[in-house]
Amino acid sequence: MNFCALDTSFIQADDTNTTFIRASISNLTHPNILTNDIIGVIMDINLYGLLHLTENEASAMNVQVDNFEQQKELYIKNATTLSKSLARRGISFTLLTNRIQSVHDVLTRMGQTNNLKVEGIDCTYKLPSGIRFYSAHYKFDVFRYLSSLVQERYVGLIDLDMIAVSDIPTCLINIVNSNIPVCYDISDQVIPAYGHDTIIDDMKKLDATIGEGRWCGGELIMGPPDFFKLLKNEIDLIYDKYIISLADFHHQGDEMVTSVALERLRNNGKYIADGGTLGIVGRYWSICTLHPQKPFSYFKNCFLLHLPSDKNYLAGFDYEIARQRDNFIQKYDMYRRQKKLLSIISNLIRRLRKISLR
Numbered sequence: 001m002n003f004c005a006l007d008t009s010f011i012q013a014d015d016t017n018t019t020f021i022r023a024s025i026s027n028l029t030h031p032n033i034l035t036n037d038i039i040g041v042i043m044d045i046n047l048y049g050l051l052h053l054t055e056n057e058a059s060a061m062n063v064q065v066d067n068f069e070q071q072k073e074l075y076i077k078n079a080t081t082l083s084k085s086l087a088r089r090g091i092s093f094t095l096l097t098n099r100i101q102s103v104h105d106v107l108t109r110m111g112q113t114n115n116l117k118v119e120g121i122d123c124t125y126k127l128p129s130g131i132r133f134y135s136a137h138y139k140f141d142v143f144r145y146l147s148s149l150v151q152e153r154y155v156g157l158i159d160l161d162m163i164a165v166s167d168i169p170t171c172l173i174n175i176v177n178s179n180i181p182v183c184y185d186i187s188d189q190v191i192p193a194y195g196h197d198t199i200i201d202d203m204k205k206l207d208a209t210i211g212e213g214r215w216c217g218g219e220l221i222m223g224p225p226d227f228f229k230l231l232k233n234e235i236d237l238i239y240d241k242y243i244i245s246l247a248d249f250h251h252q253g254d255e256m257v258t259s260v261a262l263e264r265l266r267n268n269g270k271y272i273a274d275g276g277t278l279g280i281v282g283r284y285w286s287i288c289t290l291h292p293q294k295p296f297s298y299f300k301n302c303f304l305l306h307l308p309s310d311k312n313y314l315a316g317f318d319y320e321i322a323r324q325r326d327n328f329i330q331k332y333d334m335y336r337r338q339k340k341l342l343s344i345i346s347n348l349i350r351r352l353r354k355i356s357l358r
Contacts, residue, residue, distance in 0.1 A: 043168065044153040045176050045222070047086060049160045050142050051075050051097040052123055052135035063311045076106050076116075077315035078160040083116045084319045085164040095160075096121040096142060121145055125239070131246065133253035136218060140235050140254065147229035154179065156222030161314055162281075162306045165325050169303050171278045181223030183216045183262055184281050185274045190215040193290035194250050202249045206238040206260045209267065216262055218255045219306045220281045223272075230270065234261035285309050286336040287343070296336065300329050310336075 055068050065071040076095075083093040093116075097103050100120040107113045123138040131137070139157060146155045154176045175182060191199065191213075200213035221231075235257055242249075242257050249256060266272060275281040282302035285293060287309045299305060307314060313335055 043091065043173060043176050045156065046092045046094070046149075046152055046154070047156045047158055047222075048094050048096055048142060048146065049079055049082065049158055050121075050135075050139055051079060051095055051103065051160065052138040053097065053099045053102060054135065057129065057131075057134035063309075072102065073106055073110075074311055074315050075160050076103060077110070078311055080107075080110075080112050080116045081314050081317055081319050082158070082160055082162055082164070087115075088323060089164055089168055091164070091168075093117065094119055096145065098123045098138070126243075128243070128246070131252050136254045139218060140232065140239070140257070143228045143232040143235065147225050147232055149225050152225060154222065154224055155228070156182070156220065158304065159219035159306060159308075161308055161311045162219060162304050163314060163328070164303060165305050165328055166301055166303050167325075169279055172280050172303065175273055175278075179224045179227075181227045181270070181272045182221070182275045182278075182280065183272050184220045184276050184283070185214055186217040186276065186283060187213075187215045189283065189289075189291045189293075192292060198250050202251070202256065203260050203263070205245050205248065206241050206257070207264060210260060210263055212263055212266075214259065214263060216255065216259045217283060217306075218253070218258060219283060219308075220275055220304065221258070222275075227270075230265060231258075231261055234264045238264075280304060281306060283308065286339050296333065300333075307332075 051072075053072060063074065065074060079095045083095070086093045095103065095116055095118045097118060098121060100118055103118050104113070107116060107118070121141060123141050124144075125137060125140050127134060127137055142157050146157065149155055172182075196213055199215060200210065203210040203213055223231075238257060238260055246252055262272060279302050281304040282299035283306040284296060284299045285308065310332075313332070317331075
């Protein structure tokens, strides 16, 4: 990379701790690289992901695996791809796990020990065996962990089947500098699938004062450590009710509890920005959905792209050969189109077989 005539005296801070960036750049070979690197250094944000490992539980969601070892390696590969994409933009990522040695063993075998920071975490919440999204419930322990990081200014939890594809948006820089929490409102995906009344009725089982019934995705939630302390406190107040009423909910998982807790915080005057409408994050399904999904062209400009039905693609994806956004978008767009075509052909074959058996 050849950076020429760069004015390095570009950082100023005013009395409100808002950071302003000014760079005089000429003859710049890779402007996107420099922009992301500069922003990454200035932004005081550390992101974390969770890999809770336990055998014989419903923890591998939206993907088929043959055994537990395959499941473990798949998620570790996802975490490595995510970590590389964030490092590219100057953002620190750490994988939290309840089995740190097991993760290190896989990383050593893969030759990826230098590409993923791993820390251990105690998982303390009590769960009944067989519950859907079993491991995702331990995100509540991550909220506790993040609330303890008082030395850090701004932290966040993101899912492993994600990838940073675009430059860090200006709005995210402003949000971090202003210590504003961020969640991802996916009500437009959940309400058409299950019905708003169903969602509100279920949420009212945890808190009778719930009225909006907004649904927040579990793939991204960020804020200063004191926000996560408030969030965990709200979760602890409703968690026992959730466990007691598990069989009555349309959905089992962390998103139910977190969505109620976030509405309780909003009702108490806490402002929480929506990362979806701001282009910070987007969840895209490459399979048939129960909701009217926006076209991929809408999601491809998001900073973080969540691909829950494409864990295998992310695991086998060579990030080094598509470090630039346009390369990744082109490769993934081709993959999802081929996947859709194969799905159509497969469905057609099944229909023809049914007809032939009549």
